[in-house]
Amino acid sequence: MMSLILLLVALAMIGAMIGKKKLGYGFFALSMILGLFWFHHHATDHLDILL
């Protein structure tokens, strides 16, 4: 899953380099949405700490 998010950013960069800027924006937006979803998943993890 994490490698997929990084791959989407890489595809966005490649898209920008070959002149497909809108495609790049699309991959970037998708990577941010998936990144936020995955961040939310990890940010709401149970914390194993003693207070």
Added chain:
Amino acid sequence: MNRNTIVTLNTLGLLGITSVLFMGVVLQFALGELPCPLCLLQRVGFAAVMFGFMLNVIYGPQQRHYGVILMAALFGAAVSLRQISLHVIPGTPGYGSPILGYHYYTWAFIIFAMTISGVAVLLAMWNRAWERDALHTESPPARLAGIGKLACLLAVAVVLLNVVLTFVECGPFQCPDNPVDYWMFN
């Protein structure tokens, strides 16, 4: 400050963040420490910031490109702050070895904060004449040569390297909270 100087500053920004991401890979092997899920999300943030800088290098400075950098840097800063908060309580050990006194995630937050500040300065130097130039550089990339092209190729190579390494570590599954070995070699 003219447009070419701003493009040069963006190229330096791209090279800087590329070296940060590459340093993460080098330290991963040098210290034998695998990145945790939040560490990998910070790498996603760096890669996304690089995408924004790359747009400015290829197509020239545009406000939309700075928006991309800010969104990516805010994402990365939020992730690194979350990880700092996990280790902020006294007696809670940090994750990984400290580098020059700070852990990776603290450095990541500092770099994301510096990126946001740097973009604020670059936006303050915005020239209205560049908006007209932007219309002409929307479709095919402007002729890319020299250090700009090298910076873009390096950036793509380092992000692809991270894609491969992340797959080797986690495979298609959720990465373990405290990884100790690579999924592919296990």
